[in-house]
Amino acid sequence: MSANVENSAVAPGLESVTPSLKNAALLCPGALQAARILHTGQPSLAPVPPLPEHGRKVRFGLIPEEFFQFLYPKTGVTGPYVLGTGLILYLLSKEIYVITPETFSAISTIVLLVYVVKNYGASVGEFADKLNEQKIAQLEEVKQASIKQIQMLLIWRSHSRHWNNIAMALEVTYRERLHRVYREVKNCLDYHISVQNMMCQKEQEHMINWEKETIASCIADLKLLAKKAQAQPVL
Amino acid sequence: MQDFTPKGTAGALQEYDNKYVNVKKRSFAGLSMVLAAYKLFNYCHSYKEFKHKRPRKYH
Numbered sequence: 001m002s003a004n005v006e007n008s009a010v011a012p013g014l015e016s017v018t019p020s021l022k023n024a025a026l027l028c029p030g031a032l033q034a035a036r037i038l039h040t041g042q043p044s045l046a047p048v049p050p051l052p053e054h055g056r057k058v059r060f061g062l063i064p065e066e067f068f069q070f071l072y073p074k075t076g077v078t079g080p081y082v083l084g085t086g087l088i089l090y091l092l093s094k095e096i097y098v099i100t101p102e103t104f105s106a107i108s109t110i111v112l113l114v115y116v117v118k119n120y121g122a123s124v125g126e127f128a129d130k131l132n133e134q135k136i137a138q139l140e141e142v143k144q145a146s147i148k149q150i151q152m153l154l155i156w157r158s159h160s161r162h163w164n165n166i167a168m169a170l171e172v173t174y175r176e177r178l179h180r181v182y183r184e185v186k187n188c189l190d191y192h193i194s195v196q197n198m199m200c201q202k203e204q205e206h207m208i209n210w211e212k213e214t215i216a217s218c219i220a221d222l223k224l225l226a227k228k229a230q231a232q233p234v235l
Numbered sequence: 236m237q238d239f240t241p242k243g244t245a246g247a248l249q250e251y252d253n254k255y256v257n258v259k260k261r262s263f264a265g266l267s268m269v270l271a272a273y274k275l276f277n278y279c280h281s282y283k284e285f286k287h288k289r290p291r292k293y294h
Contacts (some may be wrong), residue, residue, distance in 0.1 A: 061268075
């Protein structure tokens with residue numbers, strides 16, 4: 001009876017959990033965060049910081065806010081606007097920017113684009129956000145499921161260690177008792193052997209004594225007979 | 236803006252990505268800045284043939 005609880009069954013369980021997250025498509029922002037947290041084998045990739053909520057502010061959809069902040073100390077609020085207007089007028093008047101038919105097509109395209117983005121941008125953004133949320137929720141589910149699985153594996157492992165100790169204690173007591181039984185049986189058999197030896201010895205001694213006695217009595221009888229025989233011829 | 240090596244360019248692209256593109260609430264500005272830069276680049280590249288199409292002679 002040797003109950004060996006195999007702990008190697010835990011390792012394959014762990015191995016099967018992590019590849020499923022590795023292969024999850026990182027298609028939406030935030031998915032990287034959700035997937036990276038379980039990879040503990042790469043210490044250089046520290047916990048990835050959460051994604052920023054909004055991008056940096058951009059004015060007119062083209063010029064980042066930092067440009068305005070950069071010019072603010074010297075020229076105040078209207079500085080960049082004046083710069084922009086002056087630049088555009090300069091480019092047009094010196095004909096560095098040439099007005100061609102393509103200019104008009106570009107203007108109409110840009111107007112249409114601005115109109116579409118202004119009116120339908122918000123709803124499209126919400127739709128995309130909903131899709132993102134769904135993907136992230138899916139990945140979160142997978143992550144929670146794998147966390148639970150690993151927790152259960154850990155609990156099982158600790159319990160199996162406990163059972164290992166109990167099994168070893170049981171085996172130790174079993175072996176102790178076996179040894180005791182062996183010793184008792186050996187004692188019994190030794191006792192029988194010693195009793196037999198003693199009986200033999202006693203019988204031998206008895207035989208020797210008996211023979212001695214008979215011989216002695218025979219000798220005595222013979223002596224008597226001899227005496228009698230001696231006495232008769234004299235008569 | 237110091238190294239134009241491929242690694243530096245990739246790093247700059249990644250910075251731009253992290254600031255304007257890969258955020259939770261995406262906006263059109265992330266894409267439009269790239270398109271405007273592309274348009275400007277193409278205009279500068281084909282400025283030579285635009286020079287001859289000027290409507291006015293003296294400016």
